[in-house]
Amino acid sequence: MRNQILSQIIKHTIDSSAHLTPEMALRLITPQCALWSAPPEENPFKDPYWAFYWPGGQATARYILDNKHLVKDRVVLDVGSGCGAGAIAAAMGHARTAVANDIDPVAILASQVNAQLNGVTIATSSxxxxxxxxxxxxxxxxxxxxxxxxxxxxLFSWLTRLAVQGKLVLIGDPGRHGLTGERRCQLSMLGSFPLLQHTCEENHGYTDAKVWRIKAE
Known part of the structure; x- marks a missing residue:
């Protein structure tokens, strides 16, 4: 079964570097793939969120690659990792251990494929x-x-507890509903990244994605 899923991932995705982390290649479903416009019944994957590089994930990975000292020799957990980009960025930043965590087992396999594609080793957890x-x-x-x-x-309650315990908690987000004004008051913005034009068009007009750190107060 594992090999069958791996072959499906390779068959229905392409290597893409058209995102905020072009030094990283990822297997993604793009407009060049048949599944991009295929009806749901023709899709071999159920809810393939892992096959898209979402804006917040792009910003988080970009920030890590630009600030590798934050992860060097540290254990990094990428929660809801999808394609694994956050964990891969951490591995490229010489993290002691980079863990891609996603409850979708197909996402775990996709993360492993992408890590191999980029010549790094990551751990995984479902x-x-x-x-x-x-x-x-x-x-x-x-x-x-x-x-x-x-x-x-x-999620935010849990992440806040981790921050209070001394962990560095970074959130990448383009402005989704859950990032309320009240929650932003508990965050420090570390960076804002303009999205590529096609990413804006594919994500309901979001123009940038920000990286926030939860205050450990």
Missing amino acids: EDLVGAACSDCDVVLVGDMLYDEEFADK
Whole structure:
């Protein structure tokens, strides 16, 4: 089964560097792929979120690649990792361990494919870690996960606890519903990245994505 899924990933995606981290190649579904416009019944994957490089994930990975000292020799956890870009960026920044964590097992395989494509080694986990102590990690990355208010409440509470415990928690987001004004008051903005034109068009007109750090207060 694993080999079958791997072959499907390779068959239905292409290597893409047309994003904010062009030094990183990722297997993605793009407009050049048949699945881009195929009806759902022809898609061999259920909810292939991992096959798209979402704006917040792009910004987080870009920030890590520009600030490698933040992850060097540290244990980095990329939660809701999707294509694995955050973990791969951390590995490229010489993290001691970079973990791609996603509850979708296909995303885990895609992350492994992408890590190999970039010549780095990452660890993976399909466990639902939201709410876990994560005592072994030093840095937590989250991209594009504040997509609705209910889940954002649970996620943000957990991330805040981790920040209070001394972990560096970075959130990449283009302005989704869950990033409310109240929550932004608990964050420090570290950077803002203009999105490529095609990314803007594919993501409901978002023009930039920001990287935030949760204040450990």
